Amino acid sequence: MPEIRNRTVRYGQVVALDDVTFAVQSGERVAVVGPNGSGKTTLLRALAGPGTAVVPQNVPTDLALGCREFVMLGRTAHLSAWHAPSRADEESVDRALASVDAADLAGRRMDAISGGERQRLAIALALATEAPVLLLDEPAAHLDFRRRDELMALLARLDRTVVMTTHELPFDTDFFTRVVLLARGRIVAEGRPEDVLSSENIAAAWGVPVKLRTVRCASV
Ligand code: ADP
Numbered sequence: 001m002p003e004i005r006n007r008t009v010r011y012g013q014v015v016a017l018d019d020v021t022f023a024v025q026s027g028e029r030v031a032v033v034g035p036n037g038s039g040k041t042t043l044l045r046a047l048a049g050p051g052t053a054v055v056p057q058n059v060p061t062d063l064a065l066g067c068r069e070f071v072m073l074g075r076t077a078h079l080s081a082w083h084a085p086s087r088a089d090e091e092s093v094d095r096a097l098a099s100v101d102a103a104d105l106a107g108r109r110m111d112a113i114s115g116g117e118r119q120r121l122a123i124a125l126a127l128a129t130e131a132p133v134l135l136l137d138e139p140a141a142h143l144d145f146r147r148r149d150e151l152m153a154l155l156a157r158l159d160r161t162v163v164m165t166t167h168e169l170p171f172d173t174d175f176f177t178r179v180v181l182l183a184r185g186r187i188v189a190e191g192r193p194e195d196v197l198s199s200e201n202i203a204a205a206w207g208v209p210v211k212l213r214t215v216r217c218a219s220v
Helices: 040-047 067-078 087-099 115-128 145-157 199-206
Strands: 003-011 014-023 029-033 052-055 133-136 161-166 178-183 186-191
Touching: 003 040, 014 040, 014 186, 029 040, 040 052, 040 161, 040 178, 052 115, 067 087, 067 115, 087 115, 115 133, 115 145, 178 199, 186 199
Parallel strands: 029 161, 029 178, 052 133, 133 161
Antiparallel strands: 003 014, 178 186
16 A cells, blocks of 8 residues: 655745655545645655556647557556457456546547547546556646546545545545545645634635535435
8 A cells, every 4th residue: 555654845946845755545536636736746746666556647639549459548457468468368357448438539639639538538547457446636637626526426436445535625525435634745634524624724724714514405
């Protein structure tokens, strides 16, 4: 499982992560939240390594690749040099496509699908690696609320440990077992969503006064 201890990351003069210690437990679903520039992406990158698959924020829109070939890239580490994908590789890609409800996209091209479809395929690529931990960088950033709900439902169905960054509040806290709140490169609060996402904590992290209300809407 990914873990960092007393990690500091600098970009020139900028301290992006400031002495952060953080460990992910198997089966956890962690939201890393905080304002822009608070170090979320840097933390995610610091956690990346063996056993993790990173789902990037943006997949290029002009990839001249078939969707199935794109997901097969997740098998690169498993493919022996100069060999065609094995039956196990093909099966892994089939499972990954099915997991994100994208079996019907297999024959399409990456440069002729929607942003939401590209994102599902990026998740499928990560699943095809068979890594037990998914690190997702702002996966909900460009989605409307309905697509966001669908994404969270999809992630909930996957049998993976998940670490996901977001700068957007509110979000579907029911999905997460832990929330880590970052501000200026430091973890300023972490724990259960209902404890961490208090008006006080959010006001302190964002530097603006906020008052949170819980709004629940029935599903249509
Ligand atoms: P977040 O994901 O919360 O928006 P980041 O981890 O991307 O935050 O960035 C943390 C800080 O590090 C910010 O101040 C950002 O401007 C800076 N930073 C990130 N990447 C670079 C880079 N490649 N070069 C210089 N500064 C960077």
